[in-house]
Amino acid sequence: MPVKLSTTISNIQTIPNENNQKLVNEFYKFMKSSSTSDKYQNNNLKTIIAFGRFLEPTISFQTITKRDQIIAFLDTKIKNSQVDPDKRWITTWNDYLGRIKYFFRWLHNTKNSGGLLSSNRYDEDIYIPIAEWKTPSFLKIDKKKTKRLSPYLESELWEKEDVLTIVKYDNYKRNKAALTLLWDLDARPHEVTLLKIKHIRLKEKYGEGEIPYEAKTGTGPILLTCSFPYVRDWLNEHPFKNEPSARLICNIQSGSPITPEALWTVMKQLQKRIVRLLNEGSIKDTQEIEKMEFLLRTKKWNPYCIRHSAITADSDYLPEYALKKKVRWSMNSRQGSRYIKTRMGNELKNKILEHNGIISEEIQKTKPLISNCPRCTLVNILENKYCSKCSYPLTSEAFDEIKQSEKRRFEELENVYSKKISDLTTDMENKLAQMLSIIQQNPSLAHVKPEILEKVKRSINKKEIVT
Template structure:
């Protein structure tokens, strides 16, 4: 498959220009400014991407603001001060790790040494695994369903459903074009371009939402059009734009958990770790084969321990079988009349209007009965009866109404 062109959903070009401008116009000493600019040039020569360069400028400006002295004169005591500040901030463990790694890299470059210099060598560059998000901090299928239900915009319904089920990185989803979606009898398949190259991702629960959105897409006849389109300029939605949209959806759904695009991937990986092998997880989520991420998610799910204890130690196989039979909250609904596959949040078939479950059918019957009772009560009032009948006769419907009433009284 051909490599797709690069699409900058983060607007890195402008971000980088602004980051460099902030360095040049900051209050730090000229010597530190020049060192940062030289380090940026070095990072570009190393092949670092704009996103990384932007982070370097943020971290180095932070260091300067904390220690307020020439970088060349920094000692271990100064670095300890920086680390204490980083640890106290309300950032994720991965963000703190990033800061530490960049701090060490900068001073190794500055000291022109092969090994990390003494002032930063002691810094631990590993994430504390105990600080991973807890299960209650992740999105459940029920909550994802709620997010879809409160969303009126077909594009956003499709986006939320797709982002969760696919488990794709936000960049992989926002750069999809119409031609990258193919429907089949099981749902749909998308082709995404990620860190490990292109891969196929099977979709089932989000396929009906995607189909609804594509049928209403303003550029549905253009294979090259963005799938998740910006309604204003008909271009790709930016990361900032979709994050703002997600915050509104979370608020409307009353979900107070952390709101960012990555939580969907994290939640989906945690859920699928109960069912897929590590090899399957790597393929599905687009991880490199030597990554430990799949193993981390499988470990967090407790699947292996459950199977060993319940199935082998205690012989409670029925517990495991019951767990496997649990139906997904996001399973598409098949119409009993026309067999059309409908989104899990729909109550009626989009094709033939048939009620999709027993509860909806009963509620519909009750509403019809209420309507019939109201009409019957209305007709019991002779004045209303006479007035309506006269009006219906004027419209040529009087005879038909009398026949209906006669049929009901029999």
């Protein structure tokens, strides 16, 4: 789980040089006044704090003028091929370089000759607009090139069916809604936690809405497909479901907003829960056990991997302009290359396999991700055996359960009926035996009508009871 911004701010005092501590605090105030996101501030501060710790206590940020001083720190992120065979360290190296450049550009363009921070944007002698910032020559360091565009391996990416498989093991409808929204919206964690009830409009079989403008890339249209039944079911239990301005994904008890980091906790807790269920033997189906073990072993259990996987899956069937609109990128963004170039795509892969006779068209048919009730047409989540509205069976297992239940019911009725018939037969045989016994004792009664004989029998029984 990421370190909180408050924790990072408290770590500023761990920088050995006191002047550097002051500069980092001023840098934080600048970022805060620029309305940057908490995550952006947090990541920049963590990088500069690490750099400050790396420097000798006597070296101030203001005295750094050589590329070698920065490169020496960046090279501490290099790992050998045994530890990091995929060379992921290059991504870290380049990321740290970008953040250090930003810090020193701020330092060299916002400090006056006296070394004081200028916050007066109307003072022409001191203030320099960000658009006019100049980059010091010692910051002209090239990024390291890598052929690895994606931060995740192909085997680490999720499929939509995988996400829908794991969410059924979460106990809370809120968490199910949040995780499926990450996929449906190609969303960053904060885009999900920013959503309010008024941002979602549920139709009969799908939902639509928009991301709040406060998000990193601003507002944009969204469509709820596989997440639709999960969001609908969660809204029925939402503590403030009648308040349009309430957060959609909120604290279950109080309804208060939750942080984006909470979604990391949700995924980690779900991962631990599935491990516990496997260890306890609560999951019985052999294929399900194998699938869960595979997902635990190979996938990255974090919200950003869900987003990356969803965008990669969307790139299989959406043209680039449509992908940018769905993911809320600008039209001149080059982010799409990270998802398109490195992936063959299911459609192309299936065409090749079909051409070589490995699969047929029947095998290519995709499994439904939601279940429509044939009786009331309600859209149900896939794991529902019965319709949540009219209780109509939706799966073959549900029909089998109904048949078994009816079979047990008929067997119980048959047993009760057989017992009653047996008791009645025994009672009649006993009465007949009594009548024959009376006739044998009194032969004259053989010519008496049965009705009179029955009266005599009852009177005899009464006398026996009295005596």
